[in-house]
Amino acid sequence: MHTPIDWEPIWVTFWLTLRLAGITTLLLLLTGIPLAGWLAISRFRLKPAIEALISLPIVLPPSVVGFYLLLAFSPAGAFGSWLLHTFDIQLVFSFKGLVIASLIYSLPFMVHPIQAGLENLPVSWREAAYTLGQSPVKTVWKVLLPNCKPAILTGIVLSFAHTIGEFGLVLMIGGNLPGQTRVASIAIYDEVEQLHFETAHAYAGLLLGLSFAILVLVYSINKRVTI
Amino acid sequence: MIEMQLTFPRLFAAGAGRLEVSLEVPEKQLVAITGASGSGKTTLLRLLAGLEKPESGVIRVHGNTWLDTARGVNLPPQQRSIGFVFQDSALFPNMTVLENIRFVPGSPLLADTLIESAGLRPFIHQKPGKLSGGQRQRVALVRALVRRPQVLLLDEPFAALDDASGAELRQTLLTLHEAWGTTTLLVSHHADDVRTLADRVIRLEYGTIISDTPVAEKTSGQEVIQRLFFDTDARQWVIETEATQLRSGNPVWAQFKPGDVLPFPA
Numbered sequence: 066m067h068t069p070i071d072w073e074p075i076w077v078t079f080w081l082t083l084r085l086a087g088i089t090t091l092l093l094l095l096t097g098i099p100l101a102g103w104l105a106i107s108r109f110r111l112k113p114a115i116e117a118l119i120s121l122p123i124v125l126p127p128s129v130v131g132f133y134l135l136l137a138f139s140p141a142g143a144f145g146s147w148l149l150h151t152f153d154i155q156l157v158f159s160f161k162g163l164v165i166a167s168l169i170y171s172l173p174f175m176v177h178p179i180q181a182g183l184e185n186l187p188v189s190w191r192e193a194a195y196t197l198g199q200s201p202v203k204t205v206w207k208v209l210l211p212n213c214k215p216a217i218l219t220g221i222v223l224s225f226a227h228t229i230g231e232f233g234l235v236l237m238i239g240g241n242l243p244g245q246t247r248v249a250s251i252a253i254y255d256e257v258e259q260l261h262f263e264t265a266h267a268y269a270g271l272l273l274g275l276s277f278a279i280l281v282l283v284y285s286i287n288k289r290v291t292i
Numbered sequence: 293m294i295e296m297q298l299t300f301p302r303l304f305a306a307g308a309g310r311l312e313v314s315l316e317v318p319e320k321q322l323v324a325i326t327g328a329s330g331s332g333k334t335t336l337l338r339l340l341a342g343l344e345k346p347e348s349g350v351i352r353v354h355g356n357t358w359l360d361t362a363r364g365v366n367l368p369p370q371q372r373s374i375g376f377v378f379q380d381s382a383l384f385p386n387m388t389v390l391e392n393i394r395f396v397p398g399s400p401l402l403a404d405t406l407i408e409s410a411g412l413r414p415f416i417h418q419k420p421g422k423l424s425g426g427q428r429q430r431v432a433l434v435r436a437l438v439r440r441p442q443v444l445l446l447d448e449p450f451a452a453l454d455d456a457s458g459a460e461l462r463q464t465l466l467t468l469h470e471a472w473g474t475t476t477l478l479v480s481h482h483a484d485d486v487r488t489l490a491d492r493v494i495r496l497e498y499g500t501i502i503s504d505t506p507v508a509e510k511t512s513g514q515e516v517i518q519r520l521f522f523d524t525d526a527r528q529w530v531i532e533t534e535a536t537q538l539r540s541g542n543p544v545w546a547q548f549k550p551g552d553v554l555p556f557p558a
Contacts, residue, residue, distance in 0.1 A: 192343050193382035193432075195369040197396045198439055207395070211386040 070263050074243060075252075079271060082249040085160070086228040089167040090175075093224045096168075097175035098217070102205040104176070105183035106191065120177070122170045131237030134166050138238065158240045163248075166238045167228045174223040182216020183209050215287050222283045226276065293318055294443060294475060296359075298339050298349035304498045305330035310347075311339075311499030319354070320473040324480055324490035324507075332499040333479040337445045340477065341376050342369040353442055372443075375436030375474070379448040381428040383420035389431050390416040398438040406434040409471065410464045411542035426457025430464050437468060444469075444476040450485060460540050462488055467544060517552045520545070 104116060122130050138156035139145045148154045156162030186209055194204035210217070232250045239246030241255060249268050256265040294317040302311045311332040317323055325333045338344045340351060342358070345366060351359040358367045369376075383392050389412060393403050407413055410430045420428055429449050436444060446465075450458040466489060469476060478485060486493050486507065495503040519532040529545035531538045533554055 187380065187382065189378045189380055189382035190384060192341075192369070193376065193378060194384075194395075195343070196341055196372075196374055196376035197435065198370050199395070199397075200370065208384050208386070212384070 070267050072267075075264070075267055075271070077244050078247055078249055078252045078268070081160075081244065081247065082229055085163055085167060085248060086225045088164055089171060089228045090221055090225045092164070092168055093171060093175040094217075094221060097172065097179060097220060097224075098210065101176045101179035101183060101220075102202075102210065104180045105209070106201055106205065120173045123173050127170065127231065127233030128237060130170055131166070131234040134169065134234070135237050138162055138165075157238065158242060158246060160239075160245060163235060163239045163246055166234055167231060170231065170234050171224045171227045174227045175220040178216045178219040178223060179213065182213030182219075186212055218283060218287055222279065226279065229272070229276070293355075294340075294351070294353050296340065296349065296351045298336070298346045298351070300335060300339060300344065300346040300349075300499075302332060302335055302499060304332065306498055309498055311335055313496075313499070313501060315494070315501065317475055317477070319475055321491045322469055322476040322478065322489055324478050324486045324493045325496060326480060326486060326493060327496035329481075331496040333496055334447050335499075336496070337376070337447050337477060337479055340372075340443065341374050341445055342367060342372050373439070373441045375439060375441035375444045377429065377432045377436050377444075377446045377449045379451050381420070381425075381432040381449075383428055383431055383435070385420055388417050388419055389423070392420070392431060393435050393438055396435060396438040398440065402440065403434075403438050406437055406468070409468060409544070410434045411544050413543070414541065424457060425453050426460050429453065429457075429461050433461070433465060433468065437472065437474065440472075441474060444474045446476065446478040446480075448479050448481065450480060450482055456538065456540070458482075459538065460542055463544065464542070465489060517548055517550050517554055520548050520550055522546075 100119075104112065109115075135157065136142055137144050138148075140149045140155060140157070145156065148156065154161065156165060183205070190208055190212070191204055194208050195201075199207070229248075230250060231248070232254070235246070235248055236251055239248075241247050241251050247255075249272055253265050253268045253272075256262075256268065294315070296316075297314045298311065300311040302309060305328070313332075313336055325336065327333050335344065339346050339349075346359070346361065348361045349359060350357070350361070353373065357363075357365050358372050359365060383389075384395065387395060390407075393407065393416075394400065396403075407416060410433065412427075412431060412434060415423060415427065420431070423431065433446075433449070449465075450461060453461060462485065468474075469489075478489065480486065490507050492504070492506050494501055517531050517533060519530075521530055522528070523530050523539070526539065528539045528541050529543075531540075531545065531548065531554065
């Protein structure tokens, strides 16, 4: 039997998904650029350990990351309990919790492209800036980052797309609360479970269109980004 | 006066070895460092600049200690009074010529003077990608001098240039060196550089100085300018000697006159 599609919850879910991806990407940009800049020029002894830590979400199943974050965020645990009693913040089953989990989960997708972009620039540019009296911070900010705009753009797109596509982690931390933690990927799963294929199609089609539009935009911008 | 004694483990063409150099360079001297590829020339400049850390050694410049491994002193490149011109010029492609030069903390007035002296004025608003190899190296040279460094280090600046561009850069270097008297170490393969620029030539082999000789007469064997004019169609200065004709857009050439000895190789 044909069931008419109720578009309102779809728009609510999409708006939530885009908000999560947008906020996560923005915060990742603010933290990922300095981190990638430091990793690109640092000779710190423990750098490999830090790089491995950042990359863990790539190799671990999302459910593993989600499980440990759930333990950490849970009010039954020390950290979650401290957050709840000190700041009245509960991260489990909340949008804030989703943002923090997404930050951790998508961090390598922002850091790796930017770090690789910076490391691929000629070493002589960095050394020239040093011999001209400039600090490492100013060198990264004024010389290196402006010359790896495509890598930054790649980091932004990968982080955004990866956050939009999250499923296991979001389900474990946020559950499936409409308007609060129910993102598009979970909604599709939920609708298919209930055999609401038209609604699932609407979600999937919108995600497909959005992803395609983002990629077209990125490729167009990337062509125009010249040094 | 630059005084240095340095020891640095390094892989040479003949295998693993040690760069061991003890050297004194008086103020305002222009020293050419020559030697085969992999003999340690560039490493010596990088050690002086603080881009490499030696196993042991001392570097003192005009009485200031830049490096003393026994005392744990090792100033970073930012705190050493150096100008470094890299083989690939290392200009920042996101900045114009002027922005590259003004990126250096230094006097804007001095920057302007150097821009004029090196004939860079016509293309100060261009990005490095639009410049020829010779123009890029002239920009790199000016940029390196804006800090008024005590020591200027040039790592094969002529290596990637054709003869005309190389001659033009040699002239710019000579003009600026005579004007500012910066103590200079120039790594080069080319006999022309040594003949026309250097006061002294040091030859390295497998990280060791095998000869250290003064250059008696910088301009020996050079030619006399017979005719100088400005080609308005090509917008270039033209110098004719008995043997050749040279062209350049460098306004410094306007200062020459017939009868002058050509201050760079034809």
